[in-house]
Amino acid sequence: MGGIVDAQKLFDEIPDRDLVSWNSFISGFSRKGSLGLCLDAFHVMRKEFKMAPNEVTLVSIISAYTDNAALYGGRCFHGFLVKNGNLGEVKVVNALINMYGKLGMLDAAYDLFCALQMPNLVSWNSLLVVHAHRGLSVEAMNIFNSIRRDGIQPDQATMVAVLQGCTEMGITQLAQVLHGCIFKCGFAADMLVLTSLLSLYAKSGRLNVAKDVFGGINHPDRVAWTAILASYAMHGLGREAIEVFGDMVKSGVCPDHVTFTHLLSACSHAGLVSEGREYFEDMSAVYGVQPQMDHYSCMVDLLGRSGLLEDAYGLIKKMPMEPNTGVWGALLGACRIHHNIDLGKEAAENLFRLDSSDHRNYIMLSNIYSASGRWVEASKIRSLMKERHLVRNIGYSLIEHGNRVYQFLVGDQSHPDSDKIYAKLEEVIQKICEAGLVRQTEFVLHDVDEDVKVDMVNKHSEKLALAFGLLVTSNDMPITIIKNLRICGDCHSVMKLVSSIEKRTIIVRDPKRFHHFANGICSCKDYCSTLPTYVPARWAAYKYVKVITLHNSVQVAVLFIVHRASVHPVVCEDKKLV
DNA sequence: CTAGGGTTAG
Structure with a gap:
C-alpha cells in the first residue's frame, strides 16, 4: 500500500x-x-x-x-x-x-x-542456539565442547542454550555434568541459568533435584516460580503445583499467562475440576491476566477429560476468539476418552478445516472410528492419509545404563543381547497376563486379527527398553525411559502391572509429561494416551533418528566421557552384530 | 547479532 x-x-x-x-x-x-x-x-x-x-x-x-x-x-x-x-x-x-x-x-x-x-561469543551462541532449538542435543553438546576447548568463557546465553539443547534427551548424567560446569564457570547464582537447569532436571525425571536447585535461587522471579510449578504439573503432582502457586502469590510475585497455563493443566491432570474453574475465573478478575487461546484449550481439556463434554463444548461456543486447532484437539482428545463419536466428529472436522496437513488429525478421527468398530470409515481416513502422503514414522525409547544411552526402536533387534531382551519381555508379559492384564489393542489402526494386534503392540520400543532395564539395572534403582511419543494405553497398563509384580519403580517421560509407576499405579492417574506410535512432525528434524530410519539395523549409542567438567558426547553407530 | 518458564489431540 x-x-x-x-x-x-x-x-x-x-x-x-x-x-x-x-x-x-x-x-x-x-x-x-x-x-x-x-x-x-x-x-x-x-x-x-x-x-x-x-x-x-x-x-x-x-x-x-x-x-x-x-x-x-x-x-x-x-x-x-x-x-x-x-x-x-x-x-x-x-x-x-x-x-x-x-x-x-x-x-x-x-x-x-x-x-x-x-x-566471537555471539557467533558461537547463535550456532548453539539454533541447534539447541531444533533439539539437536548431540550437536549442541559438541558446540558447547568446542567453546570450552577453545578456552572461551561461556556467558549466560551459552549456558541457557546448552541446557535447553539437552532437555530433549532428558539424560540425568548430562544434567549433572552441566550442573558442574555451571559452578565451574561461575553461574551458581545466576537466576536465568538456574531456571533452565531446574527445568532440565525436572525433564530428566529428577524432580527432587529440581526442587533443590529452585531452593537455591535467591528471590525467585515469576519465570523461576513458573518453572518449578510446571515441573510439578509435568510430574502429575497437581495438588503440589497448586501449593506452589499459593507460595508464589504469598511471596509477592505476580503470575502471568504462562503460570496460569501450567496451573490449569495441573488441575486438569489431577482431575481438580472445581479448582480449575475457580482459577480460570480468578485469573482475570483477581490477577488481571486475560485468558488467551491456550487457557481455553486447558479448560476444554480439564472439562472434557472429566467427562463434562457439554460444558467443554459450551465454553468453545462462548469463546471471544475463533478456536484454534489446540482447542478442538483438546475436545477431540476428550471425546476419544469418553467415546463420544458425534462431538468427536465435529471436533475432527474443525481440525481438518483448520489444518489438513497435520497427520495427527487423521489419526485421531480414524482412531475414534476404529475404537467403535466402524472399520470402513476408519480405513477411508487411512487411505486419505496415504493419498496425501502423510506417512507414519518410527517411535523410539532411550534408557541410560552405565555411561551409555541405549535407543530402542519399534521391533528393534539391533542390541547384541536382543534375544535375552525379548525373552525377558515375553516372560514378564506372561507373568502379568496371568495376573489379569487386559490387553489394549483398540488403538491399532489396522483391521487385523487380535493376536496380530497383540504382537504389534508387544514390540513397542518402551516395552523393549523396560525389558532391557529389568535385565541390567539393580532392584533398588528406578527404571527411567525417555520416549519420543506419547506412551500407548497397553504399554501404560503393562508398566503399571510390572511395577507391582516386579516391585520396581518405573519412570517414563513422554514428550509431554512423566509417568511414575509404583505399586501398580501411575502418577498420571491414567490420563494417558491410547494412540499408536507416530512421530510428530518436529521429530523429523532429528539427525540421529533419521539415520535409524534409513538403516533399520543401526544401533545408536550416545557415549559420554566425563572429563574435567566438560562433556564429549560421541555418537557411535555400531552395525548390527549378527 | 544470542538471551530463562510452555499447557491442550499425538
Whole structure:
C-alpha cells in the first residue's frame, strides 16, 4: 500500500537525514515485523539519498527476514551482501547464522560460521542456539565442547542454550555434568541459568533435584516460580503445583499467562475440576491476566477429560476468539476418552478445516472410528492419509545404563543381547497376563486379527527398553525411559502391572509429561494416551533418528566421557552384530 | 547479532 511513499513521507518529517536516523527508522520497521517497509526504506536510503548502510542497517534487515520467515528473500539479501563485500562485520554474519538456523537451513548456518575468521561469543551462541532449538542435543553438546576447548568463557546465553539443547534427551548424567560446569564457570547464582537447569532436571525425571536447585535461587522471579510449578504439573503432582502457586502469590510475585497455563493443566491432570474453574475465573478478575487461546484449550481439556463434554463444548461456543486447532484437539482428545463419536466428529472436522496437513488429525478421527468398530470409515481416513502422503514414522525409547544411552526402536533387534531382551519381555508379559492384564489393542489402526494386534503392540520400543532395564539395572534403582511419543494405553497398563509384580519403580517421560509407576499405579492417574506410535512432525528434524530410519539395523549409542567438567558426547553407530 | 518458564489431540 504505497510503502515507499509512506516511508518517504514519514522520513521527510525527520530533520537529520543521517545514517543514525535511517537506522532507527529501518530497525523500527524491523521490530514491528514489516519487512516490506524495511526494504522500501532501505531502497530510498540507498537510491535517493546515496547513503551506504552500516552493520546496524544490515542486521535490522536480516532480522526482518528472519522474523517473517522469508527464506528466499533472505538468501537473495545474503547474495547482495556477498556482492557488495558486506560480510566483513561479524555482527552481520551472526545475524545471518541466526536467520538460516531459525529458518531451518542449519548447514548454511554452519558454513557461514566456519567461514568466519574470528567468531566471537555471539557467533558461537547463535550456532548453539539454533541447534539447541531444533533439539539437536548431540550437536549442541559438541558446540558447547568446542567453546570450552577453545578456552572461551561461556556467558549466560551459552549456558541457557546448552541446557535447553539437552532437555530433549532428558539424560540425568548430562544434567549433572552441566550442573558442574555451571559452578565451574561461575553461574551458581545466576537466576536465568538456574531456571533452565531446574527445568532440565525436572525433564530428566529428577524432580527432587529440581526442587533443590529452585531452593537455591535467591528471590525467585515469576519465570523461576513458573518453572518449578510446571515441573510439578509435568510430574502429575497437581495438588503440589497448586501449593506452589499459593507460595508464589504469598511471596509477592505476580503470575502471568504462562503460570496460569501450567496451573490449569495441573488441575486438569489431577482431575481438580472445581479448582480449575475457580482459577480460570480468578485469573482475570483477581490477577488481571486475560485468558488467551491456550487457557481455553486447558479448560476444554480439564472439562472434557472429566467427562463434562457439554460444558467443554459450551465454553468453545462462548469463546471471544475463533478456536484454534489446540482447542478442538483438546475436545477431540476428550471425546476419544469418553467415546463420544458425534462431538468427536465435529471436533475432527474443525481440525481438518483448520489444518489438513497435520497427520495427527487423521489419526485421531480414524482412531475414534476404529475404537467403535466402524472399520470402513476408519480405513477411508487411512487411505486419505496415504493419498496425501502423510506417512507414519518410527517411535523410539532411550534408557541410560552405565555411561551409555541405549535407543530402542519399534521391533528393534539391533542390541547384541536382543534375544535375552525379548525373552525377558515375553516372560514378564506372561507373568502379568496371568495376573489379569487386559490387553489394549483398540488403538491399532489396522483391521487385523487380535493376536496380530497383540504382537504389534508387544514390540513397542518402551516395552523393549523396560525389558532391557529389568535385565541390567539393580532392584533398588528406578527404571527411567525417555520416549519420543506419547506412551500407548497397553504399554501404560503393562508398566503399571510390572511395577507391582516386579516391585520396581518405573519412570517414563513422554514428550509431554512423566509417568511414575509404583505399586501398580501411575502418577498420571491414567490420563494417558491410547494412540499408536507416530512421530510428530518436529521429530523429523532429528539427525540421529533419521539415520535409524534409513538403516533399520543401526544401533545408536550416545557415549559420554566425563572429563574435567566438560562433556564429549560421541555418537557411535555400531552395525548390527549378527 | 544470542538471551530463562510452555499447557491442550499425538
